[in-house]
Amino acid sequence: MAAVRIARRDAWRAKGRSALVLAMIALPIVGVSAVDLTWRSSELSTEQSLSRQIGAADAKLSGTSFASAIYQNPTGDRYEPVGGYRGYDSSKAKPEDVPVPSVLPPGAQIVQDSKGSAKVRTTHGLLDTELREVDTAGPLVKGLFTLKRGRLPSAAGEVMATDTFLKESGFFVGSELTPRGAARSYRVVGAYELPSALKTTQIIAPPRTLLAPLDRALTGAGGQGLSVDDDFLVKVGGDGFTWNMVRGANAKGFLAISRAVNLHPPADSEVPLYAQQREEGRADDYSASSLKAVELTVVATVVGLAMLEVCLLAGPAFAVGARRSARQLGLVGANGGARRHIRAIVLSGGLVIGAASAVVGTALGVVLTLGLRPVLEEYLGLRWGGFEVRPLELLAVALVAVLTGLLAAVVPAVTASRQTVLASLTGRRGVRRANRILPLIGIVAVAAGAALALYGAVSEMGTAVVAGGSALAELGVVALTPTLVGLFGRAGRWLPLSPRLALRDAVRNRGRTAPAVAAVLAAVAGTVAVATYQHSTELQARHEYVASLPAGAGMLTNAEDDRYKDVPAAREALAKEFSLAVRADVDRVVVGKPSCDSYSTEPGCGRLEIITPRENRCPLYESKNGLSDFSSEQVRALRRDWRCQERQFMQPRDTVVADEKLLTVLGVNDPAAVAALRSGQAVSFDRRNAKAGQVTLRVITDDAQGPVMRGPGDEPKGVDKVFPVYQAPDAVTGYGIEVVLPPGAVKAAGLGTAPFGTYFTLADKPTSTQRQALAARIDRIGVDAPVKIEEGYQGRDSIEVLALTIFAGLVTIGAAGIATGLAQADAEADLKTLAAVGAPPRVRRTLSGFQCGVVALMGVALGTAAGLLPAAGLRLTERRALAGLMGHSGSDQAVYVPFAVPWETLGGLLVLVPLGAAVLAALVTKSSGALSRRATG
Incomplete structure (x- = not known):
């Protein structure tokens, strides 16, 4: 298509502007594709998860805290006593020492896996460590751990330790370690890791060589013995450990995780646990669904606002590009091109940049995820089952980039198509009357978006409704931006000369100012939403914190x-x-x-x-x-x-x-x-x-x-x-x-x-x-x-919150710099006019700085108001979920989920961002501007 070819050539000629827009669109695509690859790769299949839980066995049997028969779900992650918690009486239950072979068919293989906890003397002092005994050479334990260095322990006095234990203790393969109270020391002959628990401090010894001797030593010294939990890996052959076998083990008080049952679960009607819960009118997964709803709301809101922010950031760049190409577009019109052809050219620019951003962003996401895989695995504490790429999901992410580019070019395309041929060829923009319909649309969008977000927060609709309402309200504020810019202009009468000129220039050129203000608005709205949400959760955590002693x-x-x-x-x-x-x-x-x-x-x-x-x-x-x-x-x-x-x-x-x-x-x-x-x-x-x-x-x-x-x-x-x-x-x-x-x-x-x-x-x-x-x-x-x-409340996830705050602040300042820089480039003709009439460099620098400062100040003020809505919606969603959870549990405790505005952060944004944008613009403005020849028709 001719429009696509023209857009491609124009993008190649203006490499700097094209690279800027490409970077703005591609950056979130890199993040989303990397998150998708990380999520899918770290998501284990059922077989992989079972291998890490039960090794090569058919099932794992464990005792429970109930000295009676139990009911369990097929996966083995939930169970309760027969008759429910209300009908369970611990004083009447008679614990029986039921041997494991009694619940297994004849000829079954059994491997005991015992765990306890004790302090181990290290080079630094004492370290709480999980002690484990299992036959590491047995065929049933394959998959439970991965040997990294050295060899497996085979004799009494030998152990192997996790890499985390060796790192924290200061030991290495070949070191001697001694559990506190033990009568002897043990030599570390190997290092291993638990694939699904990389951060666990654990040591493994052969059966009956560590836990029992340590228990005897502790009790012999008059102290308390070890508390040991025994699991049993079993191999029964045939069809594996069936659901009937699981129910038989439950009847004798054992919890069973079965490979065959997990791979081929029974119907819900065959699970007594579900029937018992239905009879009591309980929904056991209420809390999980509520928390999942809150998580989905947070993710949907963040993704929606991020996409909207990219559109608004890229919009001014396309608008400036369209105005820089006004003469070329005017020639298209002079040679018989219709308005639809001009719109097609500008929209094709968005298509070209969006497609390039999709390719670059997705490719970088794949490369970064591959390169950072070891770091991500260590951070998550989980070895991935493999590197899984789902082409359809990555294609959807790429299409988002293309859609973002097109959406960002819609308004510039419409604006450019309305420009007359004469104005395009002469470079004159003319004077457009303010649109009287757009402010009404903006007011309706703000009201509808706010109502929708608040309704989604207090109703069962939740999740994406809050995000949709917040995005609609923010779009309404964007639609109101030209009108609000005009209202800001009334403050110019009280300002000195340079800021008064800058403000009047911003009001006179609303078509240039409004997109720049909207871009800063979007960036600040995201920062304010994050800061407000974090400040509110911090206040809630501080309120819930219970001090054990007076401070100090x-x-x-x-x-x-x-x-x-x-x-x-x-x-x-x-x-x-x-x-x-x-x-x-x-x-x-x-x-x-x-x-x-x-x-x-x-x-x-x-x-x-x-x-x-x-x-x-x-x-x-x-x-x-x-x-x-x-x-x-x-x-x-x-x-x-x-x-x-x-x-x-x-x-x-x-x-x-x-x-x-x-x-x-x-x-x-x-x-x-x-x-x-x-x-x-x-x-x-x-x-x-x-x-x-x-x-x-x-x-x-x-x-x-x-x-x-x-x-x-x-x-x-x-x-x-x-x-x-x-x-x-x-x-x-x-x-x-x-x-x-x-x-x-x-x-x-x-x-x-x-x-x-x-x-x-x-x-x-x-x-x-x-x-x-x-x-x-x-x-x-x-x-x-x-x-x-007692040092008082120290904050939760302080490092992560600090990193998020710094990142949001940098995005805000960067967005302000990009938007105001584009506005400054668009106003280059005004600076040359000042030079032509003899204005000194100081005046031009001051005017340029105030032009950018005014745009940033308006964007920050409007973005602050827009960013409070999604944070309020998220907090109300959490309040509703927590209130439902408390009501489901029968608690009458008051729910405290505050919504608090971080006034210090907002004050810093209102001062630092406009000031930084103004100083940066003044510094980069040339002290002497060369006069340009007037474009000929």
């Missing part, structure tokens, strides 16, 4: 009650390494031997429990049938009752023994509480525990199983110890500590104590060197005494 306070606590004799040494190490303002040593009450803790099951150990008076207990939990004894209105009313308030704070102990220094660390400024503790009274921070000035602590010695969940009305048996107590006001919090006992009162009650830790406030914030030195000293002492310092 800290605690050192003993995690191993049997090592209580080492706690004083750890306290002294803390005092030597850190600069402490207040130090409050804290003890714990022990029942039996000092080494007994709250969960000890050995003979001679008991525990201490706070007994809440019956009248202070929440009726919801004391009723025989629980919540079913109350109406929904009664449940909501009782959840607001002070007796039913949930505890927000968590501490290692709810009852501690300390003096008044602890109150200082906890920030308790109640003189009466300090006086009560000094006088020998206990201090309570939860009024449910106190009655008539007394608190009751029950010494329980005959409950060998430790704390268990009791039914309504059940009382543990023991001896009560009553202490006089001062009840602190409700506004005073103990940060999870419910009762503070004075040492004298505990001794008078005949109770024993043992050192537990230290609470402290800091005189100076410790450095990283001090923290590492303290960790080394405590490690040498041999006690597991973690140190926690």
